[in-house]
Amino acid sequence: MSVLDKPVRSRLVAPAEPRRARASGPRLALSSRVYLPACSIVVVAAVLVGIGWADHWAGADFTGSVTSLRVVVVGPLTLAILGVLLVVERVHPAQRRPLFARGYRQDLLYTLLNATVTVPLVTALTLSFSEVVTGSVPWLVLARIGTVPRWCAIAVIFVAMDGCNWFAHLANHRVRMLWRFHELHHSQEDMNVLTVFRTHPLIHVSYLIALVPGIVLVANGALPTTLLVIYGGVVAFAHSNTNLGFGPLERVFVSPNYHRIHHQLNGPQDVNLGFALTVWDQMSRRAMFPTPETIRADTGLAGRPLIVEQSTQRPRHLAVFAAQLVAPFRPIAKSGPVIEPGALGQPTVFPPDLVGD
Ligand SMILES: [Zn+2]
Ligand SMILES: [Zn+2]
Numbered sequence: 001m002s003v004l005d006k007p008v009r010s011r012l013v014a015p016a017e018p019r020r021a022r023a024s025g026p027r028l029a030l031s032s033r034v035y036l037p038a039c040s041i042v043v044v045a046a047v048l049v050g051i052g053w054a055d056h057w058a059g060a061d062f063t064g065s066v067t068s069l070r071v072v073v074v075g076p077l078t079l080a081i082l083g084v085l086l087v088v089e090r091v092h093p094a095q096r097r098p099l100f101a102r103g104y105r106q107d108l109l110y111t112l113l114n115a116t117v118t119v120p121l122v123t124a125l126t127l128s129f130s131e132v133v134t135g136s137v138p139w140l141v142l143a144r145i146g147t148v149p150r151w152c153a154i155a156v157i158f159v160a161m162d163g164c165n166w167f168a169h170l171a172n173h174r175v176r177m178l179w180r181f182h183e184l185h186h187s188q189e190d191m192n193v194l195t196v197f198r199t200h201p202l203i204h205v206s207y208l209i210a211l212v213p214g215i216v217l218v219a220n221g222a223l224p225t226t227l228l229v230i231y232g233g234v235v236a237f238a239h240s241n242t243n244l245g246f247g248p249l250e251r252v253f254v255s256p257n258y259h260r261i262h263h264q265l266n267g268p269q270d271v272n273l274g275f276a277l278t279v280w281d282q283m284s285r286r287a288m289f290p291t292p293e294t295i296r297a298d299t300g301l302a303g304r305p306l307i308v309e310q311s312t313q314r315p316r317h318l319a320v321f322a323a324q325l326v327a328p329f330r331p332i333a334k335s336g337p338v339i340e341p342g343a344l345g346q347p348t349v350f351p352p353d354l355v356g357d
Pocket of ligand 2: 185239259262263
């Protein structure tokens with residue numbers, strides 16, 4: 001280093017300090033009010049919707065697609081299945097509860113949110129994502145394979161889709177930003193059939209990967225609407241307040257007793273991540289099969305890091321609903337008190353095992 005270097009370097013560095021201080025001020029202020037990583041999921045969703053909108057959804061019928069998805073989510077067959085399951089969980093419950101427990105009423109709000117907001121959003125994301133994938137990696141889309149029967153292609157798509165859902169679910173538990181959105185689903189203390197709808201609309205961005213098998217094999221087959229309705233019914237049943245295992249079949253299919261372990265209060269939540277099939281959990285050594293202790297176990301999040309409908313003295317469903325949807329964007333409090341009953345809008349306390357430092 002020459003003698004002249006020092007003063008030259010200091011002249012260059014010195015003025016930069018106040019600029020850096022000025023720049024970090026607003027950034028710090030913003031990050032103390034908003035959990036900025038959560039905004040990345042908004043950006044991805046907005047970019048995808050923008051691409052699809054600008055390209056007129058690649059010629060697809062957007063309104064027709066919304067209607068089709070709405071049929072899957074809350075169509076007549078789905079509602080009939082849910083109605084039957086609501087009776088089943090009353091007849092053979094894991095935990096006895098009032099007919100209109102707070103958790104049921106809150107999950108009804110999420111059912112309405114799915115029908116009105118989530119369905120159009122997921123339709124837009126689906127159409128855009130498919131367009132982006134087929135446009136940027138066209139070789140991914142296989143041509144028609146003449147020797148493969150259609151039912152075989154549909155079976156492969158179904159199993160691969162379930163595997164992708166399992167993987168995205170694992171990411172929801174391992175990636176802090178995604179967990180901020182997924183913890184809403186785990187906050188339910190009165191598990192019931194409608195808990196399947198208790199999801200943040202933006203979390204569906206993380207499940208777009210499950211579309212890939214269908215995109216790859218689109219020329220060979222597509223999942224029939226009825227199969228998707230049955231798939232949704234199986235996942236809804238897994239969330240029901242029913243004391244039911246599947247015996248040896250649990251080695252293949254997710255039962256209510258099996259999925260309850262995933263929602264268990266103080267339980268290891270990164271086990272039993274399967275949607276319909278348990279094979280992914282078994283292959284990754286994340287399967288825990290029901291025992292007499294787990295089949296009636298309490299569910300929810302220890303310490304109530306997220307405001308829940310059961311924590312307020314009087315029912316405040318809409319206020320709690322709004323607070324739950326805003327919660328992923330609130331700054332993380334790594335320590336300190338959790339949300340007290342009736343106190344809306346405090347920072348979320350992140351589960352200690354997922355806090356990186
Ligand atoms: Zn989960
Ligand atoms: Zn669940």
